[in-house]
Amino acid sequence: MNKVLTANRLTDGIAVWLGANGQWLESIDNALIGRHQEAVDALEEAGKSAFNDNLVVDVDLIDVEEIDGDIFPIRLRERIRAAGPTIRTDLGKQSEFKPATAA
Template sequence: MAATTKRVPLPAILLANDLLDGDVIFAAAGDAGALIWTRDPAPALVAADEAAAERLEAFAAAELRGNKVVDAYLVDVSIESGHPVPRHFRERFKTLGPSNRPDLGKQAGEGIASAPKG
């Protein structure tokens, strides 16, 4: 009997850590449809269907084998104001930067939105 792999709910983005500096990076569409890594979460490629999620997973596997990234995984997101926002605190926190220095990291610029206040 084949084991089934449970995938996060869609839509999702691919998040990883750069192997050299540890910064959080996101899979995005590059030239001619090739996938690339970006530190800017805004252009993160959002997988809305199984085929897109499988493409992101294949990219992650190749990048892991090539020792370019570590800890690559799909993160389920909601789309808010046209941008992907991780649904879980851990991933939302990783997309922003250090909590003790709001003037540093992605939260200092145009990064993924933080959790709504209220």
């Protein structure tokens, strides 16, 4: 199963995902996907390093699927984190991104 690395940025608590360039992104859309065990292991090491450098907290590898080039978390909790709060979707961060949908 495909996995991406997610965490919360330490400075402001925003949910972030590790991108291919090694930066933490506020959108899951460009997250680096681990498609085999070696890639998943590398993601896990990158998460440990970022945690140890006090960049992020609550680091976790999550299961995702790709549909037509879009990334969708499998678990509901992660779909909510990707889309933003479930109330007042017209305000805040969640209004800037397309909502994550159930696959």
